[in-house]
Amino acid sequence: xxxxxxxxxxxxxxxxxxxxxxxxxxxxxxxxxxxxxxxxxxxxxxxxxxxxxxxxxxxxxxxxxxxxxxxxxxxxxxxxxxxxxxxxxxxxxxxxxxxxxxxxxxxxxxxxxxxxxxxxxxxxxxxxxxxxxxxxxxxxxxxxxxxxxxxxxxxxxxxxx
Amino acid sequence: xxxxxxxxxxxxxxxxxxxxxxxxxxxxxxxxxxxxxxxxxxxxxxxxxxxxxxxxxxxxxxxxxxxxxxxxxxxxxxxxxxxxxxxxxxxxxxxxxxxxxxxxxxxxxxxxxxxxxxxxxxxxxxxxxxxxxxxxx
Numbered sequence: 001x002x003x004x005x006x007x008x009x010x011x012x013x014x015x016x017x018x019x020x021x022x023x024x025x026x027x028x029x030x031x032x033x034x035x036x037x038x039x040x041x042x043x044x045x046x047x048x049x050x051x052x053x054x055x056x057x058x059x060x061x062x063x064x065x066x067x068x069x070x071x072x073x074x075x076x077x078x079x080x081x082x083x084x085x086x087x088x089x090x091x092x093x094x095x096x097x098x099x100x101x102x103x104x105x106x107x108x109x110x111x112x113x114x115x116x117x118x119x120x121x122x123x124x125x126x127x128x129x130x131x132x133x134x135x136x137x138x139x140x141x142x143x144x145x146x147x148x149x150x151x152x153x154x155x156x157x158x159x160x161x
Numbered sequence: 162x163x164x165x166x167x168x169x170x171x172x173x174x175x176x177x178x179x180x181x182x183x184x185x186x187x188x189x190x191x192x193x194x195x196x197x198x199x200x201x202x203x204x205x206x207x208x209x210x211x212x213x214x215x216x217x218x219x220x221x222x223x224x225x226x227x228x229x230x231x232x233x234x235x236x237x238x239x240x241x242x243x244x245x246x247x248x249x250x251x252x253x254x255x256x257x258x259x260x261x262x263x264x265x266x267x268x269x270x271x272x273x274x275x276x277x278x279x280x281x282x283x284x285x286x287x288x289x290x291x292x293x294x295x296x297x298x
Contacts, residue, residue: 038180042188042273046266049193056193064181069173076169085165 019145022138027077029135030090034070041067051104069093084146091139098132101125193269200285202297205257213250215258217271218291222261228294234258236270247279259287259294 037044045063049056069089076086105125181188189195205212214231216223223233232249234242250256256275260267272284287294 038176041180041184043270045188046193046270046273050266052264057191060188060190061181064184065173065177068176068180069170071176072169072173076165082165082169084162085167085169088162088166089169 019142022142023077023080026090026135026138026142027074027086030070030074030077034067034074037063037067038071050109051100052107052109053100053103066093084143087139087143087146091136091143094132094136094139098129098136101128101132193266194272194286198272198285199288200257201288202293205285205287208255208257211253212255212257215246215256215271215275216291217258217260217267218265222291228259228291231259234271235267236274239274243279250281255283255285256281257285257287259290261290262292263289265290 041060041063044067045056045060048054048059048063054062070093073086073090073093076082077090205214214228215234216227216231217235218227219235219237220233223231223235227233232246234246256272258268258272258275260271268286268290272286275281275284289296
């Protein structure tokens with residue numbers, strides 16, 4: 001009995017701590033990226049237009065919307081409010097972005113993603129892809145590990161967990 | 162998870178709409194550049210010496226060929242090239258910025274930065290870019 005309760009205790013304290021650090025890093029990353037884009041929406045609109053996937057009138061509206069979605073999702077990860085929603089949106093955004101980047105590269109488009117303002121220019125395509133895949137992997141593992149405890153939570157606490 | 166996702170998606174509209182309202186007069190909602198801020202090759206040529214041509218393409222493309230008399234000013238070396246450009250600029254002259262094609266956005270970015278950062282008003286993006294200039298050479 002003692003052995004079992006010790007193992008349970010270790011699992012419930014150490015694992016959240018590691019994932020808390022991951023949450024803070026990824027949440028902070030998206031908040032930083034979102035703020036940079038929210039400060040200069042026209043530049044981000046041009047960056048979206050560079051991908052040649054959506055017409056300008058949609059791209060410019062996305063340029064105003066997406067940075068705030070990133071910021072709110074980043075805050076959700078840090079504060080753990082609407083946590084699973086934040087994780088799933090960021091995973092979806094990152095997946096779409098990776099696909100768009102690969103397609104743009106395959107089409108021979110010369111793009112800068114604009115994800116981190118001017119700093120993006122100094123990352124190669126491979127560097128971008130590696131960073132995005134790492135973020136996506138961390139998000140997916142976070143979703144997977146966070147979903148398990150929620151099954152035992154009372155129903156009313158699920159929305160603002 | 163679905164409820165949280167929807168909640169976040171809806172919440173993000175609030176600051177986004179607020180920011181869009183704040184920028185409503187500064188943004189071109191229908192095209193990357195308003196028609197009033199573009200210029201055709203023929204019109205730009207008619208300005209003669211009253212126009213300064215700015216090449217926003219990367220260095221290697223500029224070195225291959227460019228509009229005669231054009232000044233190199235691209236985003237890759239913005240800080241380095243802005244000074245020499247401003248040395249040739251005078252307020253009565255119009256600026257014509259071009260990049261490779263109609264669909265490239267380098268000229269739009271350079272024109273936008275010239276307006277916002279260098280506070281130059283008469284900045285125009287060349288319709289069709291370098292390709293169009295070559296056709297009408």
